[in-house]
Amino acid sequence: MTDKQKIRRLAGWTIIVAFAVMALKFVAWWLTGSVALYSDALESIVNVIAAFAAFWAITVSHKPADHDHQYGHHKAEYFSAVLEGVLIVVAALLIMAEVWRSWQNPAPLDEPGLGLAINASAAAINGFWAWLLIRNGRAHRSPALEADGHHIMTDVVTSVGVIAGLIGAVLTGWYFLDPLLALIVALNILWQGWKVIRTSLDGLMDRAVPMEETVRIRDIISTNSKGAMEVHDLKTRIAGRATFIEFHMVVDAGMTVGESHAICDRIEAALQQEIPSMRVTIHVEPHEEAKLPPGTTAVPFA
CATH class of the missing domain: 3.30.70.1350 (Cation efflux protein, cytoplasmic domain)
Incomplete structure (x- = not known):
């Protein structure tokens, strides 16, 4: 299998994985009613959109040079990465709006055990897939694949933090931790979104090799x-x-x-x-x- 085929195949499977993880996270939110789990699930929608964008960009970037693009289509992947960064920022703003609503009316969680177990399963799947994308993105010099991997890894870190915090909320009864965790998630997502955008803009500006x-x-x-x-x-x-x-x-x-x-x-x-x-x-x-x-x-x- 050529590098081109391997990268495109990984990008295609990323769409399927993103849909599966999104479904699991929304089930976890539906079972618990947790705003923190809702924020985690909302970011998964961004993952799905970003996976489609990465697949498109990788397909375009592998097209050979033509009359109108005589140096090739390599930079298409940077557009995907910039779009992913913008979507991350939008997701963070939506989470903040939900945090404000939930902060005013904190409530106990429904079915916390089952919901957290499902969310943990989704995080484990995401962790393995993020590692695979980052590894192959670096090996094959694919900015879109690597950016997608870093974004998913951020999602994993977020999920682990949310799960740990909600376990603490259930054990102590401090349900204000739920919207507080969601706010921390949103701020972390904003920071990661900025890093993705900054790295991609460097590529569009013809950054020199290290x-x-x-x-x-x-x-x-x-x-x-x-x-x-x-x-x-x-x-x-x-x-x-x-x-x-x-x-x-x-x-x-x-x-x-x-x-x-x-x-x-x-x-x-x-x-x-x-x-x-x-x-x-x-x-x-x-x-x-x-x-x-x-x-x-x-x-x-x-």
């Missing part, structure tokens, strides 16, 4: 650059699964086009082997005409 990967790219170029004199103006950007690399390579003015092209091919092949999602552009310059951008320093090859 410093350790930049050093790795430089080392690969240096190791495979025999025949060139120096490199400068190295730039990188990340777009979904793809990493775009470009730099200027200075060669002797007397070198033939074929010789300089052979060096470029060697560097590209080495980068492709280490970073399969790489797209590289090399601007070859004769040493007599090489100009460094202001504020940069040429790095000679060993």
